[in-house]
Amino acid sequence: MGIFFHILKYKFIAFVKATFEPKVVTVVRGLGSLLVFGGFAVIAYLFSLELTKFVLDQTRIGLFLFHRFISMLLFVFFMSVNLGNIIVSYATLYKSSEVGYLLTKPVPYTQIFVLKFLDNFLYSSTTLFLVALMVLLGYGTYFGHPWYLLLGVMVFVLVPFMFLSACIAVLVLMSVVKVASKWGFRKVMGGLAVLYLGIVVLFFQFTSPIKQVQEVSALGGNVDAYFRGLESGFLSYLPNNWVSDVLFFLARGETNLALLSAVQLLMFTLVAFMIVLFVADRFYFRSWLATFEFQARSNTVESGRKIKLFDFRKTSLLSPQMESLLKKEYFQFFREASQWIHLAVMVVLVGVFAISVGNLNPTLRVTEIQTLTYLVLYAFGGFLSCSLALRFVFPAISLEGQAFWSQLSAPVDMRKVYVVKFVMGFLLVLLLALLVAIFSNDPFVRLSERRPLLMYFGVFSAFWVSVTLVALNLGLGGYFANYQEKNPIRVASSQGATLTFLVSLVYLFVLVSVVIVPLSQYFQSLFLFFPFDMQSIVVPGTLVGILSAALTGFALVIGFRSLARDF
Amino acid sequence: MIELRNVTKKFGSLTAVDDITLTVPKGEFFGFLGPNGAGKTTTIKMMAGLFAPTSGTIAIGGYDVIKNPLDAKMCTSYVPDQPFLYDKLTGREFLYFIGGLYRMGKKAIAQKIEELIGHFEIGDWVDKRTEDYSQGMKQRVTIAAALVHEPKVVIIDEPMIGLDPRSAKIMRETLRKKVSEGVSIFMSTHSLPIAEELCDRIGFIKDGRLVFIGTKNELQTYKQKYDGKFESVFLELTK
Numbered sequence: 001m002g003i004f005f006h007i008l009k010y011k012f013i014a015f016v017k018a019t020f021e022p023k024v025v026t027v028v029r030g031l032g033s034l035l036v037f038g039g040f041a042v043i044a045y046l047f048s049l050e051l052t053k054f055v056l057d058q059t060r061i062g063l064f065l066f067h068r069f070i071s072m073l074l075f076v077f078f079m080s081v082n083l084g085n086i087i088v089s090y091a092t093l094y095k096s097s098e099v100g101y102l103l104t105k106p107v108p109y110t111q112i113f114v115l116k117f118l119d120n121f122l123y124s125s126t127t128l129f130l131v132a133l134m135v136l137l138g139y140g141t142y143f144g145h146p147w148y149l150l151l152g153v154m155v156f157v158l159v160p161f162m163f164l165s166a167c168i169a170v171l172v173l174m175s176v177v178k179v180a181s182k183w184g185f186r187k188v189m190g191g192l193a194v195l196y197l198g199i200v201v202l203f204f205q206f207t208s209p210i211k212q213v214q215e216v217s218a219l220g221g222n223v224d225a226y227f228r229g230l231e232s233g234f235l236s237y238l239p240n241n242w243v244s245d246v247l248f249f250l251a252r253g254e255t256n257l258a259l260l261s262a263v264q265l266l267m268f269t270l271v272a273f274m275i276v277l278f279v280a281d282r283f284y285f286r287s288w289l290a291t292f293e294f295q296a297r298s299n300t301v302e303s304g305r306k307i308k309l310f311d312f313r314k315t316s317l318l319s320p321q322m323e324s325l326l327k328k329e330y331f332q333f334f335r336e337a338s339q340w341i342h343l344a345v346m347v348v349l350v351g352v353f354a355i356s357v358g359n360l361n362p363t364l365r366v367t368e369i370q371t372l373t374y375l376v377l378y379a380f381g382g383f384l385s386c387s388l389a390l391r392f393v394f395p396a397i398s399l400e401g402q403a404f405w406s407q408l409s410a411p412v413d414m415r416k417v418y419v420v421k422f423v424m425g426f427l428l429v430l431l432l433a434l435l436v437a438i439f440s441n442d443p444f445v446r447l448s449e450r451r452p453l454l455m456y457f458g459v460f461s462a463f464w465v466s467v468t469l470v471a472l473n474l475g476l477g478g479y480f481a482n483y484q485e486k487n488p489i490r491v492a493s494s495q496g497a498t499l500t501f502l503v504s505l506v507y508l509f510v511l512v513s514v515v516i517v518p519l520s521q522y523f524q525s526l527f528l529f530f531p532f533d534m535q536s537i538v539v540p541g542t543l544v545g546i547l548s549a550a551l552t553g554f555a556l557v558i559g560f561r562s563l564a565r566d567f
Numbered sequence: 568m569i570e571l572r573n574v575t576k577k578f579g580s581l582t583a584v585d586d587i588t589l590t591v592p593k594g595e596f597f598g599f600l601g602p603n604g605a606g607k608t609t610t611i612k613m614m615a616g617l618f619a620p621t622s623g624t625i626a627i628g629g630y631d632v633i634k635n636p637l638d639a640k641m642c643t644s645y646v647p648d649q650p651f652l653y654d655k656l657t658g659r660e661f662l663y664f665i666g667g668l669y670r671m672g673k674k675a676i677a678q679k680i681e682e683l684i685g686h687f688e689i690g691d692w693v694d695k696r697t698e699d700y701s702q703g704m705k706q707r708v709t710i711a712a713a714l715v716h717e718p719k720v721v722i723i724d725e726p727m728i729g730l731d732p733r734s735a736k737i738m739r740e741t742l743r744k745k746v747s748e749g750v751s752i753f754m755s756t757h758s759l760p761i762a763e764e765l766c767d768r769i770g771f772i773k774d775g776r777l778v779f780i781g782t783k784n785e786l787q788t789y790k791q792k793y794d795g796k797f798e799s800v801f802l803e804l805t806k
Contacts, residue, residue: 295699304657304694312663315673324667327660328653335655335696402651406661406712409615410668411640486654567617 004111007102011119019495033499040502041134043509048138056142061213063251064226068212071244075203078165078240083196083345084124084489085169086176087338091487092120093170093284094177094291103288113280121166124493127501132158143251153246157262160269161243167272174279174287181290185298189341197348206235226252239265321412325420332399338488342391343428350384350432354439362447365527371520374444374454379512381436381462385429385469386504393425393473394500395491397481397559404483404567414563422474422556430466437462448526457537465511468548469504475555476500478562507551514540568593568720568751569614574623576609576775583609585775586623591753591768593719596746598766599755602805606775607755608648611724614753615645627720641669644713648724648755650705654698658689658708661697662715669716676715683711687737702729710738714745721745723754727761739765759797771804778804 020026055066093099093116102112133154140150172192180188226248235241242265249258307313310330316323333339357377362370400407407417437458444454480496491497518536525532569591576584584606591597601607612618614625616636625632630639652661659680666676684693687707697705706729713721721742727735743765746752756762762769769786771779781789786800793799 299696299699301691301694304659304696312660312667313673313677320667320670320672324664328656328664331660332653332655401653402649403653405615405617405645405647405651406653406665407668408617409640409643409645410665411637411670412668413637564619566619567612 003107004115007115033495036499036502037130040505041130044131044134045138048135049141052139052142063248065212067244067248070247071240072207074240074243075238078161079200081128081162081165082169085120085166086173087342088124088489089120089170089173091338091489092116094288109285110277110281113284117170121163123490125162127498128162145250157243157246157265160266161239164239164269164272167276170276171279174283177287177290178283181293185294185337193344193348239268321416325417329420329424346388347432350435354435358439358442360443362443367520367523367527370447370523371516374519375512375516377440378515379508381433381440382465382508382511384436385433385465386501386508388429388432389425389469389473389504390497390501391492392428393470394477394497395488396421396425396474397478398483398485398491399488401483401486408567418560418563422470425474426466426470429470430463433462433466434459453522464548468507468552471552472504472555473500475559478559481562510547511544514544568628569753570626572624574613574625575621576613576618577621582775587777589770589777589780591751593751594746594749596742596752596765596767597754598762598769599753599772600762600769600801601772605772607772608724611722611755614722616640642719644718644721646709646713646723646726648728650709652697652705652708655696657696658693661708662712665712666715671716679715683714686741687711703731703734706730707734719750721750721752723752725756726754727756727758759801763797773805
């Protein structure tokens with residue numbers, strides 16, 4: 001283990017030196033980050049506290065249902081961490097040049113594996129830790145839990161929960177690599193996507209929130225009690241259930257039962273980690289070698305010679321420069337597994353969400369409920385656009401990498417390069433945002449007897465928000481560009497990316513806040529026949545327009561200027 | 568074709584290039600020598616438009632690289648010291664990409680690519696993605712990319728790194744041929760024999776300052792002051 005800690009020590013030194021450079025720019029950036037992170041942490045805390053208050057005090061659904069809903073959210077969270085880790089780990093464990101270098105040194109394979117696994121887990125989960133902690137604090141404040149208890153829950157429950165998800169992710173990944181070396185990478189990834197989709201669909205089949213509300217209402221009695229009979233068999237053994245049970249029992253003051261669930265989770269995580277170590281000891285190096293097999297299979301002279309869609313040899317109506325830039329972007333994206341797989345996963349999830357939401361049938365003519373439902377869907381759509389822009393637009397300039405010299409030293413106006421990146425990112429974000437906007441507005445158009453106002457608003461908003469978020473991510477992505485990092489996911493989870501994401505969320509928060517009043521007035525006009533003044537949209541709409549335009553302009557300018565920096 | 572006037576580049580308190588003035592006329596092969604960290608790559612990067620000078624001006628083909636960068640770059644080719652390519656493109660695609668950036672037509676690019684593949688003996692590798700290339704193969708493709716658009720000025724940073732003896736020979740012959748066709752070449756190198764063999768004029772840089780500039784004949788005279796060896800002149804000038 002001496003070598004392990006020796007490498008860890010130098011990795012830590014390198015990290016500290018890179019993060020805490022004694023330069024004015026670094027200090028200013030650090031203070032800026034601290035401010036944004038701090039602001040975000042406060043918002044996350046308040047949001048969690050207010051939401052808990054609203055759900056428990058206003059809707060009075062009771063502790064049991066509330067924690068079942070938390071369990072569902074935790075399941076989605078678990079799956080997101082899991083999928084994210086599969087994609088990131090592939091780049092970290094198999095494509096990293098550091099691994100190639102360490103493998104030439106007398107370091108045991110398992111130690112290299114653990115180093116990269118931890119590196120990956122800690123690096124990509126920093127923001128999630130912050131969000132989880134603040135949400136937990138907000139939740140815990142409602143119940144009057146002391147801070148040290150919440151810290152304990154964070155360290156001994158939530159972190160192991162995320163770690164378990166990461167452990168399962170690397171186990172899946174090693175199996176995928178092994179199988180893909182025989183069957184081909186694309187086929188195996190396709191199968192895996194279907195499997196994951198099936199798991200998500202099945203989970204929600206068994207744990208329909210509406211069904212749970214109906215069952216609890218039917219049983220009546222104390223809504224804060226534990227309805228053991230309503231547990232659906234094997235689902236109670238899922239880790240998300242253990243976490244929600246810990247929270248539930250703590251809320252009821254049943255510390256012993258909470259401890260029992262926590263120990264269950266910890267033991268399970270420990271066992272999972274032992275299995276990971278066992279498998280890594282036997283298969284990591286072999287699977288690392290296997291990646292070369294399927295890489296060699298996909299990179300042959302024959303496949304290179306085939307005339308492909310958007311092939312460079314084909315002529316087009318575009319100018320030679322524009323054509324070259326567009327085709328290069330296309331091939332760079334669709335030949336990078338971590339890019340197209342992540343996009344495919346997100347497209348499928350967005351599709352599932354859009355169709356599920358489109359099938360909603362809101363019948364309750366209650367202003368507060370419909371306003372809240374609309375806002376939740378609207379915010380989720382915005383959150384999705386934020387995530388897409390962060391993941392695919394923010395890294396766009398960094399991913400030019402060291403080969404960017406070829407464009408910077410060529411007679412290309414950098415505005416063209418910038419425009420190409422903006423347009424491609426914009427089309428991607430806009431298409432998915434429109435999909436969500438159309439499907440999530442459709443039920444409300446039906447509710448309003450086919451009045452299209454909300455649909456117009458949704459589509460217009462999707463367009464405007466996409467412009468702003470893409471500009472923000474491209475601009476700040478250029479400002480924080482790291483041409484040394486080849487892994488898009490690491491770029492998208494860097495400090496600069498996190499900062500950009502938080503700014504995007506604050507923008508989204510402002511947007512949602514501005515919409516509340518006119519939206520509520522609109523539903524009042526529908527349900528209570530109050531007059532609806534279109535002017536009520538104009539002022540907030542103008543304010544949002546100005547804010548969006550200012551953000552867009554600011555980000556685009558600093559991003560473009562960053563291209564003129566020394567390379 | 569290349570004109571540097573009082574060019575200085577500072578990185579914070581460090582002066583990497585200090586008040587360099589030099590001219591490379593049409594059809595001249597200029598060798599730029601100096602020890603590690605002397606400022607060779609910084610000078611070259613400023614000429615290629617990758618760094619902006621702190622002060623002074625650089626003109627290529629009569630165009631200021633800061634005021635008219637596109638015109639200056641149109642007649643220039645740059646070969647970096649490390650042949651970084653886009654991993655996911657094949658060699659052929661990269662060459663098409665570069666041809667497009669120089670606004671060439673498809674037919675002209677295709678013709679030139681076939682010629683360069685043969686000349687630099689790239690063979691079937693041209694249709695494989697560059698992520699599987701060796702350092703030498705990457706270098707060959709990078710140099711081929713520099714010649715796709717028939718530049719008037721070639722700026723090369725350490726061209727022989729990673730090349731096997733046969734490729735290095737092809738490279739030397741190609742560069743000499745280009746010079747005879749009227750192309751100006753500005754080459755930085757550590758290799759004294761290569762500089763002596765290829766260059767018409769040589770400049771030595773030390774701590775960012777140009778400490779010697781002269782023709783091959785002037786260098787010969789200078790060499791006699793020492794033991795007649797180029798290496799001794801280099802060691803003395805860069806001491």
